[in-house]
Amino acid sequence: MSKFVLVAARKGKEILDSEYRDFIKSTGLLPTQLDHVVLDSESAEVGDLSSYDGIFVGGSPFNVMDENYAPEQSHVQAQLMTLLHLPVPKMFVCFGQSLLTFELGGVVGSSYSEPAGSTVVELTEAAQADPLLQGLPRQFEALTGHTESVEKLPEGAVLLATGPTCPVQMFRLGEDTWACQFHAEMDAQGLEARMLYYLNKGYFDPAEFDNIMSRVKQVDTSDVKRILHNFVAFAAD
Template identity: 35%
Template sequence: MRPFLLLSTRAEDEAAIGEHGAVARFAGLSPDELRHVRVEAAAMPALDLSDYSGVILGGGPFNSSDPDKSELQLRVEADLRRVLTEVLADDLPFLGLCYGVGTVTTQLGGVVDREFGEPVSAVDIRLTDAGRRDHLLAELAALPGGFTAFVGHKEAVSRLPDGAVLLATGTECPVQMFRVGANCYVTQFHPELDGPGIGLRIQVYKHNGYFRPEETQSLLATTSAATITPQVHSILRRFAQRYAR
C-alpha cells in the first residue's frame, strides 16, 4: 500500500508528534503508513502526490484570516497552495482538519473570517442531507441524532466557496464540514481528538490566545468530562479505507 501523507504546521514537537499519533491511530494506520512532513520546519520538499494514497492536513496555530503574517506563515501558506492546486485540479483524496477549512476555502475564493469562531469545547454538530448520503460519514449518519466533537478555532467559513457541498453544520458555526469535488474534504471540528488529545493541545497552546492561561485547569476538567461521539473518529478510518491503494 502507498502511504498516506500528513502535512503538519505545528512548531511544538509534542503537539506535532501527538497529532501524527492520533491521526494514525484513528485512521487504523501504522506510523510507517502515514508519512509526516512538518511544513513549518523547513521548505516543503518536492512531492510526487502519486506516491501517496491521500493527503491529510493537520491543524495548527496559523489562521488564514490573520491580518499580520510572519515570513514563516507566508512561506507555509505558499507551500500548501502548491499542494492544494494539484489536489483540487486532479480531485485527489484530501482531508483537512480545522486549518484545512481556511486553506481550501481561501484557495477557492470563499470567505474565512472571525465571525464564527468557537472556544475550545465539545459542541453538537448535525449532518446535512448531503452529509447523510456521503460515504465518509456513514457511521455518523446511522445515529438517530447529531454528534459531539471537539472544536477550538479563532476563524471559520462565513461564505462557502462556489461548488462546495456542505456536509455538517452547528449552532454557533454554520460550516463544520464540506466537500469539494468527489474526494476533497475539510472539517472545522477535530475528528482526531479524544479527551487526552484535547488535553495535550490545551497544555501546549495555553498561551496562544484560544483562552486565558488562568482557565487552563478548569478547561482541562471540562473537556476531560465531555462525552465525544465515538463514531466521529470513523471519518479518519473510512478515509483511509476508501482511498488506500
C-alpha cells in the same frame, strides 16, 4: 498495504509528535502506513505526494485573516494549496478549512470562533450520500478550538455539516477533497496536549483549563473518529 501522509504546518517536536499520535490512534493506521511531512520553515516543501493513497493536513497556529503574513506563513500556505490539484483524496482539518475557503474565494471571519472544548456537529441532507459520513448519527459531538471560521463557502463547495455554534463544520470540494472545522483526530488526551502547548494563544481562558478538561473527558469521540476511518477506507479502495 495502503500508505498515507500527514502534512503538518506547525513547529515544535512535542506538539508535532502529539498530533501524529492523534492521527495514528484515530485512523487505525500503523506508523509504517502514515508518513509525516513537516512544513516548519520557508524552505520546507511538501514534495511529490502523488503516490500516496490519501493525504491528511493537520491544524496550524497560522491565521488566514492576519493582515501581514510572515514569509514563512506565505510559503507554507502556498505549499498546502499545491495539494489541491493532486488526484489523491485529501482531508484538511481546522486551519485547512479556513485556508481552502480563503484561497478559493469564500469568506473567513471570527464571528463563529469556538473555544477549546467540545462542539455539536449536525449533518446536512447532502451528508447522507457522502462516503466519509456513512454510519454516523445526524448529530454528534467533536472536539474543537479555533479563532477563525468559514462565514461563506467557496464556490462549488458542498456543505456536509453545520452546528449551533459554527454554521460550517465540514464541506467537500469535488469528489476527493474534504475539510472540517472540528478536530476529528483528537480525543481528550490529544486536546489536553494541544491546550497545554498553546496555553496563552487565545484559544481559551487559561483559568478554565481544568473545567474544560473535566467536560471533554466525558465526550464520546467514537462517532467523529468514524469519519477518518471512512476516509482511509475510501482512499485505500
